[in-house]
Amino acid sequence: MIRSMTGYGAARLTNAAGDFAAEIRSVNNRHLDLTVRVARELGFLEPSIRSLVRKHVHRGKVDVFFRWTPAPTAPPFYEINRPLLQHYLNELRELTETNGIALDLGSLLQLPGVVNPTELASETEGLMAGAIEVVTQALAAWDASRCGEGQALCEAIRQHLQRVRECADAIAREKDALELQIRDKLAERMRTLAATSGIEVDPARLEMELGLLADKLDITEELVRLRSHLDAFEALLPNSTAEALGKKMDFLTQELGREVNTIGSKVRGITVVQAVIEAKNELEKIREQVQNIE
Numbered sequence: 512m513i514r515s516m517t518g519y520g521a522a523r524l525t526n527a528a529g530d531f532a533a534e535i536r537s538v539n540n541r542h543l544d545l546t547v548r549v550a551r552e553l554g555f556l557e558p559s560i561r562s563l564v565r566k567h568v569h570r571g572k573v574d575v576f577f578r579w580t581p582a583p584t585a586p587p588f589y590e591i592n593r594p595l596l597q598h599y600l601n602e603l604r605e606l607t608e609t610n611g612i613a614l615d616l617g618s619l620l621q622l623p624g625v626v627n628p629t630e631l632a633s634e635t636e637g638l639m640a641g642a643i644e645v646v647t648q649a650l651a652a653w654d655a656s657r658c659g660e661g662q663a664l665c666e667a668i669r670q671h672l673q674r675v676r677e678c679a680d681a682i683a684r685e686k687d688a689l690e691l692q693i694r695d696k697l698a699e700r701m702r703t704l705a706a707t708s709g710i711e712v713d714p715a716r717l718e719m720e721l722g723l724l725a726d727k728l729d730i731t732e733e734l735v736r737l738r739s740h741l742d743a744f745e746a747l748l749p750n751s752t753a754e755a756l757g758k759k760m761d762f763l764t765q766e767l768g769r770e771v772n773t774i775g776s777k778v779r780g781i782t783v784v785q786a787v788i789e790a791k792n793e794l795e796k797i798r799e800q801v802q803n804i805e
Contacts, residue, residue, distance in 0.1 A: 520653025
């Protein structure tokens, strides 16, 4: 299944331990850039969440947000060491009154030993299970979002590839006529030059030179490779499960562009030039779409 690198998913879960919430957002990026954001006291959950997410993504900038709110009836996660806090207050009161400094409760709570984890903080199995479950649900929603956009990108790319193929067919139809026209023009110029300069032209040598020039201007191989790349690209579209699919498509887009540019540099007919311009325009649209495929 083709997946876009852009997606969003969220989930919530409530059980005896409290309320769990997870949110996942992603945008395109050349490599995997994974950020997991959890509260400081829940830092022990980050490695497991990170490991779980990495199993579902290969490229992109992914942000995972996890929140946990304890149940109202649940035991406290932290407790305040009141005797120690009172000691700090007694020590600081005289200093603050003398210097006119106001006590800040937030700063007091950050002093060593004032806030300590309770037994609940060491019982991490319930929190871990809830975190894994809610993140798994968010991943499912996020993956569905990416698959939906991936299918839209797939259909758009398929239409652009069809138009490139139509351009290749138009060029192929004009190829033989253009080559013959070029040979006739060159032969006529050579005869005119010979007549005005009085130089006799060897017909056999002229025919050989025209043949060599025709080989240089021949675009048969370019058209064969162009169609081959189109076939390879289209083979990647339906229900592909290959990893780094976006990179493969990006490579094929470059190869298609190279063949189209070569054809444009060899043949100058108006119809061919128009087809080359249109093909380049379609390839640019494909390139933009491919940048968002994982």
